[in-house]
Amino acid sequence: MQRIVRLALLALPLAGLSFAADLTGNWLAAEDMKDGTLRRTYLNLVQESAARVTGYIRTTQLVYSVANSTATGPDAFTLTASMSDGKNERRATYIVKLEGEVLHVSVQRAGRGAATELLAHRVPIGEGAYPKRIELPALHKVPYNGLAKTPPMGWNSWNKFAGRIDDATVRAIADAMVANGMKAAGYEYVNIDDTWEGDRRDAQGNITTNNKFPDMKALADYVHGKGLKIGIYSSPGPNTCAGYEGSYGHEEQDARTWAAWGIDYLKYDWCGARNIYKDEEMQPLYQIMGDALQKTGRAIVFSLCQYGRQDVWKWGPDVGGNLWRTTGDIRDAWESMAEIGFNQDALASYAAPGHWNDPDMLEIGNGGMTDTEYRTHMSLWAMLAAPLLAGNDLRSVPQPVLDILTNADVIAIDQDQAGKQGRRIWQAGDQEAWIRELAGGAQALAIFNRAGKDANVTLNWSDLGMKKAPKSARDLWLHKEVRLGKTGYSGNLPAHGVVLLRLGK
Numbered sequence: 001m002q003r004i005v006r007l008a009l010l011a012l013p014l015a016g017l018s019f020a021a022d023l024t025g026n027w028l029a030a031e032d033m034k035d036g037t038l039r040r041t042y043l044n045l046v047q048e049s050a051a052r053v054t055g056y057i058r059t060t061q062l063v064y065s066v067a068n069s070t071a072t073g074p075d076a077f078t079l080t081a082s083m084s085d086g087k088n089e090r091r092a093t094y095i096v097k098l099e100g101e102v103l104h105v106s107v108q109r110a111g112r113g114a115a116t117e118l119l120a121h122r123v124p125i126g127e128g129a130y131p132k133r134i135e136l137p138a139l140h141k142v143p144y145n146g147l148a149k150t151p152p153m154g155w156n157s158w159n160k161f162a163g164r165i166d167d168a169t170v171r172a173i174a175d176a177m178v179a180n181g182m183k184a185a186g187y188e189y190v191n192i193d194d195t196w197e198g199d200r201r202d203a204q205g206n207i208t209t210n211n212k213f214p215d216m217k218a219l220a221d222y223v224h225g226k227g228l229k230i231g232i233y234s235s236p237g238p239n240t241c242a243g244y245e246g247s248y249g250h251e252e253q254d255a256r257t258w259a260a261w262g263i264d265y266l267k268y269d270w271c272g273a274r275n276i277y278k279d280e281e282m283q284p285l286y287q288i289m290g291d292a293l294q295k296t297g298r299a300i301v302f303s304l305c306q307y308g309r310q311d312v313w314k315w316g317p318d319v320g321g322n323l324w325r326t327t328g329d330i331r332d333a334w335e336s337m338a339e340i341g342f343n344q345d346a347l348a349s350y351a352a353p354g355h356w357n358d359p360d361m362l363e364i365g366n367g368g369m370t371d372t373e374y375r376t377h378m379s380l381w382a383m384l385a386a387p388l389l390a391g392n393d394l395r396s397v398p399q400p401v402l403d404i405l406t407n408a409d410v411i412a413i414d415q416d417q418a419g420k421q422g423r424r425i426w427q428a429g430d431q432e433a434w435i436r437e438l439a440g441g442a443q444a445l446a447i448f449n450r451a452g453k454d455a456n457v458t459l460n461w462s463d464l465g466m467k468k469a470p471k472s473a474r475d476l477w478l479h480k481e482v483r484l485g486k487t488g489y490s491g492n493l494p495a496h497g498v499v500l501l502r503l504g505k
C-alpha cells in the first residue's frame, strides 16, 4: 500500500506537464549505403520534460551528447549536439519531430551544406551502445620493419573516389598504372582507402568486405599480377571516418586477415578511437597495430593517420610507423596545398629512411588547380621527401598531368637515398627558396613564387649559405642544363610557380 502511494506521488509532477509525445527511447535511422551496408545513426534520447530532451547521438565515427534542446512544437525539438575532438569541439544540429511511431530527423552539420533527412524507428535500449574501453598496453619499441627506405609511391582512392571506390575501379587503376607509365616511373602501391568494409563481422569476428569488394584476395592477386602492391585502410576505433567497421579490439585478427589477403600497406586512421580514448593515448593504440602487423610475418608498410596530433613525428617510428600524416586533410585547392606544404619546414629533422613525414596525398590532376600549381605541388612534395601517392583518376590522365606525375628528375629528388627532407633557406615576401641535401653532395634548389601574380625573383648565392655559384644546374621542369649567374639567381616566376634545380657540387 505504502509503495503504491509513493509511486502515485512520483507520477504526479509528470502528469502535470502532460507532454503530447515522449521521445524517450533508442531510435535508429538506417541509411542504405548501396554497397550492402547500412549507416546507422542511433539517437538515444531522454525526454526530461515538455521543454527538454537530453541523451546522445551516435553516427559514423561520432558520438555527440545533446547539449541543448529547444521545443519547437508539442513533439518536435531542435537538438544541439556537441562532442569534443582532441582540442576541438564538433557540433551538429538535429531537428527531430515525432509523427506516429516514426521520428523524422533532419541533420545539419556545421559547414556541411544541405541537411540530411532521416527516418528513425524505436529499437531496444542498448542496441548500438558504444563498445567499452579496452585498457592500453605499456609502451615498448616496435622494431623497424625494414620497409619504405625511400618515401612510398603509389596511388590512393580517397581524393578522387571517396566512397565510390570498388573492385573494378581498383583493377582498372592498376591496369592504367602499367599502361600509362606510372608504374615505370616508380608508383607501386595501389591503396584502397575507406569504404571497403562490410558493416558486420562474421561469426568468428573476422572483418568482412562490402558488396563493392566481393573478393579482396582475388583483387590483391590481380594487383600483384601487374607487378604492383596493394594497400588497405582501417582505424584503431570501432568506426572509420566514413563510419565503416574499424579494427577496435580485433587488431591481431584483422592484421592476419589482411596478410592472408596479401595486403602490403595499411593506412590506420584515428577516427572513431576519439570517442573512447584521449589524444594523449594514441601511441599505445598505434603500437597495438604495429605489433600486430609484425606478428603476421608479412611485409606491410604502416601508415599512421591522426592528422599530426600529439607530435606524432616524435613517436611514429617507435610504434613501427613508416610514415605519419602531419596535418588535416588536403583539398584540391591552392590554399589548402600551400598551407600544408609550406608549413612542413620545422619537421625536417624527423624524416629519415624508413620513417617519413606525410603531408597527405597528391591532388595533382583532380582539376582544382592549374598545371603550374600542380608542378609546385609536385616540386614541394619532392623537396619534403613526402610520400607520392597520386590521388587522381589514373584511367584517364591528360598528358600534361601525366608529365607532372612521371617527371623522372623530380621523382629522383623525392626518392633520394639520403632521405633528408628539404628546408626553407630564404624568404622575401611571397617568394621563398628551399634546399634539399642529396646523396653524394648534390643539392636540390626550389624557388617558389607564392604570390597570385608573376614575380621577378633575385637572390644571392650567399643568401643560400653558398660561398660561390654552384658548378652546374639542371632545370627539372624545363629538362635542360641552365647557366647560373656568378652572384646569384635571377628570373621571372609565374603566379604560384616554381623553378626546381638540381645543383652539382
Ligand code: GLA
Pocket: 158, 193, 194, 240, 241, 242, 269, 305, 328, 329
Ligand atoms: C580521414 C583521412 C582521409 C581519408 C578519410 C576516409 O579524413 O584523413 O585521408 O582516409 O578519413 O574516411
